[in-house]
Amino acid sequence: LGTPSRLQGEHMFRRLIKWGTGAAFVTTGGSFLYTTHVYAKDDRPVVVVGGGICGRSTTWALAKRGVNVVLIDAAHGNRSSWGESRGSHPFQRSLLFWQSTKRGQELFQELSDDTGIECIRRTGTMEWGYLDDLEKNKEMLASYGVESDLLSDPKELKERWPQLNIPEGQGTLALSEDHKQYGVTVLVQNALTALATAAEKHGATIYEGEKVLFVDRKTRTIATNAPRTVHYKKLVLCCGPWTNKVLGLANLEELPLVVSNEQTAQFGPSCDEYSTDQFPTGHCHLSVGDSDSKQVFYMIPHVKGGNEGMKIGVHRQGELLDSREFKAGKDKEWAFDKSWERKKFVDKFNTSPDPLSVDYLSKMVAQYMPGLESKPLYTMRCPYTNTPDLDFVVGKHVDDDDVFVGCGFSGEGMKHGPVMGELLASQVCGDTGKEDKQLMQQLGEKFDPKRFQPPLLEEVEGNAEA
Numbered sequence: 001l002g003t004p005s006r007l008q009g010e011h012m013f014r015r016l017i018k019w020g021t022g023a024a025f026v027t028t029g030g031s032f033l034y035t036t037h038v039y040a041k042d043d044r045p046v047v048v049v050g051g052g053i054c055g056r057s058t059t060w061a062l063a064k065r066g067v068n069v070v071l072i073d074a075a076h077g078n079r080s081s082w083g084e085s086r087g088s089h090p091f092q093r094s095l096l097f098w099q100s101t102k103r104g105q106e107l108f109q110e111l112s113d114d115t116g117i118e119c120i121r122r123t124g125t126m127e128w129g130y131l132d133d134l135e136k137n138k139e140m141l142a143s144y145g146v147e148s149d150l151l152s153d154p155k156e157l158k159e160r161w162p163q164l165n166i167p168e169g170q171g172t173l174a175l176s177e178d179h180k181q182y183g184v185t186v187l188v189q190n191a192l193t194a195l196a197t198a199a200e201k202h203g204a205t206i207y208e209g210e211k212v213l214f215v216d217r218k219t220r221t222i223a224t225n226a227p228r229t230v231h232y233k234k235l236v237l238c239c240g241p242w243t244n245k246v247l248g249l250a251n252l253e254e255l256p257l258v259v260s261n262e263q264t265a266q267f268g269p270s271c272d273e274y275s276t277d278q279f280p281t282g283h284c285h286l287s288v289g290d291s292d293s294k295q296v297f298y299m300i301p302h303v304k305g306g307n308e309g310m311k312i313g314v315h316r317q318g319e320l321l322d323s324r325e326f327k328a329g330k331d332k333e334w335a336f337d338k339s340w341e342r343k344k345f346v347d348k349f350n351t352s353p354d355p356l357s358v359d360y361l362s363k364m365v366a367q368y369m370p371g372l373e374s375k376p377l378y379t380m381r382c383p384y385t386n387t388p389d390l391d392f393v394v395g396k397h398v399d400d401d402d403v404f405v406g407c408g409f410s411g412e413g414m415k416h417g418p419v420m421g422e423l424l425a426s427q428v429c430g431d432t433g434k435e436d437k438q439l440m441q442q443l444g445e446k447f448d449p450k451r452f453q454p455p456l457l458e459e460v461e462g463n464a465e466a
Contacts, residue, residue, distance in 0.1 A: 044233035045070045045205070046428055047222055049212055049246060052081030053188075053414050054406040055238035056195035057421025060111070063202035065429060070230055071196075071204060072222065074211040078349055080240045080383050080413060081192060083264070084307045085300045087281035088184040088415035089125035090146045090175070091137060096442055098144045100419045103439065105184055107418035108191060114201075117194040118187060123301060124280035125183025126174035128166060129294075133285055134173040147176035163273050165370050174280065183280050185300060186414055215250035217400060234428050236404045237397075241383040243407040244327035252399050256329035256452050257408055260340065260384045261349055262318035263357030265376035266309035267365050274310040274371065275302040283315075288363040297364055309377045314360045315411060316340055318384065323347040326383070334388045353379040384411040394420055394447040395427060404428060405449060419443070 048059050051073025062069040088105055092098040108119045127137060131152055141148045151157050152171035157164070161172060175183050196206055210224035215235070223229045239246045241259040248254065272278055279301040285294045296315035302308075320335050322328035322345040328335075336343050341356070358379060366374035385408050387393060393408035406424050409416065426440045 043068065044220065044231050046234045046236065047072065047230055047232035048236045048238060049073075049222070050238035050240060050242075051075065051192075051196075051206070051208065052079060052238065052240050053192065053195075053417030054240075054409070054420050054424075055236075056192060056199065057107075057418045058236055058238060058406060058424045059204050059206070059421070060195050060199040060202070060418075061421040061425035062428065063199045063204040065425060066203070067425075067429065068233075069199075069204045070232075071199070071206045072210055072212060072224060072230070073206070073208050074242075075209045076242075078351060078381065078383065080385065080409075081188065081417075083188055083311075083380060083382065085303055085311060086186040086188055086414040087125065087283070087298060087300055088120070088186055089281060090141055090144055090179075090182050091125070091127055091283065092144075095144055096446060097416075098146075099439055100443060101415050102182065103422075103436070104415050104418045105182070107422070108184075108186065111191065111194045111198055111418070115194040115197050117190050117197070119191040119194050121185045121187065121276050121303070122181045123183055123185045123276045124175055124180040126172050126280050126282045127284060128161075128164065128172040128282065129170060129285045131169065131171050134171055138173055141173075141175075146182060147179050148173050149176050163279060163369065163371050165368050170286075185276055185281050185303070187303065188414065191414075212246060212249060215246070217250055217252075217403070220402070234402050234404065236406065236424055236428065238406040238424075240407060240413075241321075241326045241385045243385065243405065244329060245325060247397075247405075248327070250400075250403065252397055252403065254327065254329050255393055255405070255408065255449065256331060256334070256388055257393075258328045258332050258335040258386050259321040259326040260316065260318035260335075260342075260386055261321055261354070262313065262316070262382045262384050262411065263354045263361070263379060264311055264313035264382060265353075265358060265361050265379045266307055266311055267361075267369070267372040267374075268309040268377045269373070270302050270308050270310075271371065274369075275304055277304070279310075284368075286364065286368070288360060288367055295360055295364075297361070310372060312361055312365065313382075314357050314364075316384065316386070317357050317360065318342075318381075319350065319354065320345045321347070321349060321383070323349070325349070335386065338386070338390070349381070349383070351381055354381070384409075386410045388452075392416070392420065392447040393449050393452075394423055395444060395449050398450055398453055423447075 045068040048055050048071045059071040112119045157166045210226045213223045220232050244254040283298040300311040302310045320342045362374045365372050387408040390410045394406045397403040
């Protein structure tokens with residue numbers, strides 16, 4: 001066959017796919033024997049691409065329904081669903097988001113019970129910051145039916161939170177004892193392992209370490225670098241920061257996504273005072289150093305037996321990416337108007353510490369957390385996939401009723417992931433399951449990809465929450 005171009009190779013390959021056979025063909029990289037999975041039309045699986053929290057949750061939800069489902073995951077090193085821990089709590093922007101978070105906690109518990117793998121640890125949660133902000137959030141929690149305790153007296157604060165240096169004019173808002181169980185630390189790697197275990201237990205097939213090379217929607221076929229081809233009945237793309245790249249492989253309209261390269265760090269020493277036994281998950285809206293602007297920080301207590309130190313991150317301050325791998329959508333400049341201080345795009349995912357974010361984190365620890373050293377033990381980068389309104393994108397792609405997307409979680413994906421998997425499974429199967437149909441309908445309407453179709457995009461950007 002010689003050495004054909006990529007397009008020639010794909011053309012020959014698609015002809016072989018049409019015939020429904022496995023065959024050898026040559027690309028510029030050499031010869032490959034492709035394994036082609038041939039199914040009767042009604043037996044073709046639902047194929048999920050992307051094995052992060054959303055993709056694995058979708059696979060698990062479909063498998064529980066008895067659906068023939070295949071998960072293909074590239075197993076990227078730098079991905080959104082990685083690291084040791086995340087927080088899950090009622091401090092959500094709306095009742096619907098809290099209902100989704102609460103359902104996610106229930107599903108994590110179901111997953112733990114099903115597999116025997118601890119996926120969550122109930123640690124409680126708290127917010128600290130300026131009193132006017134805390135009073136508003138106390139009212140918000142009350143409207144959700146969640147009770148909380150506001151502390152503002154300096155003596156009481158010191159007795160309750162000896163780990164913190166809280167100045168006058170600030171306080172803390174913690175869940176009351178009766179509702180403390182709604183503050184959760186998600187054990188990320190345990191949860192991902194449990195999702196794969198549970199999905200396979202219910203009959204799912206998982207291919208890890210395989211990158212998608214192209215998607216032929218005419219023949220409903222996916223090719224990977226295994227090399228492997230799989231015919232699909234429905235396709236679910238849960239590709240995180242690679243979403244627009246994979247949409248391009250499928251010749252589908254890209255979404256208005258922007259990936260930011262966020263920064264977290266572990267601060268030591270690892271001590272009981274900052275562990276899950278004595279300290280909750282938390283977050284705060286504070287100014288640090290000489291800056292008057294408030295930053296959003298989040299804190300995950302030290303997990304004994306796990307990584308060293310306490311995890312602290314700064315929310316939505318990472319570098320903005322636009323590259324072949326992390327392709328930004330059209331009209332990407334909307335990202336400059338959000339909470340980021342970045343006013344330009346970079347084309348490289350940098351794994352080294354981000355000076356701006358690490359400076360914020362170190363100053364925050366030095367100013368407010370006297371029991372920790374302000375120099376990080378080590379740092380980690382984490383990509384967020386953001387949308388103009390910071391809401392998620394979950395549902396049918398506007399160009400193909402047989403292709404679904406689950407992406408754009410804007411830094412909130414872990415706590416909502418199991419519910420988004422439930423939502424995608426209900427959409428793929430046509431609401432035939434046992435899920436809360438009212439919740440699924442409300443979430444489906446809220447996160448419908450159609451909201452970004454012209455002329456709606458301009459309206460969405462104008463109403464965005466920062």
